[in-house]
Amino acid sequence: MAGKKTETLDVSRLACPVNVLQTKKMLNGMPPGKLLEVITTDEYEMDMVSFFKRTGHKLVGTSRKAGKVYLMVRKTE
DSSP states (O other), rough: TOOOOEEEETTOOTTHHHHHHHHHHHHHOOTTTEEEEEEOHHHHHHHHHHHHHTOOOOEEEEEEETTEEEEEEEEOO
16 A cells, blocks of 8 residues: 555664654654554563653554564554
8 A cells, every 4th residue: 555654663772762762753754644663672662652652653563573572653643
């Protein structure tokens, strides 16, 4: 589907708050409705989820593989 390509941001090697700031910067540059896959670690998963809740972005999926957490978030206004 045109215009619905998912962007990916790997912040798995970054600690808080840098991981959240990088995610915020990426989301700010995206149009509403676009999907962003954020790759993080168990240690910082809740920081990312809290950020999404505070800013109104919708977490639409979570998965785990090889020690990393993959968070799928939909950009809102």
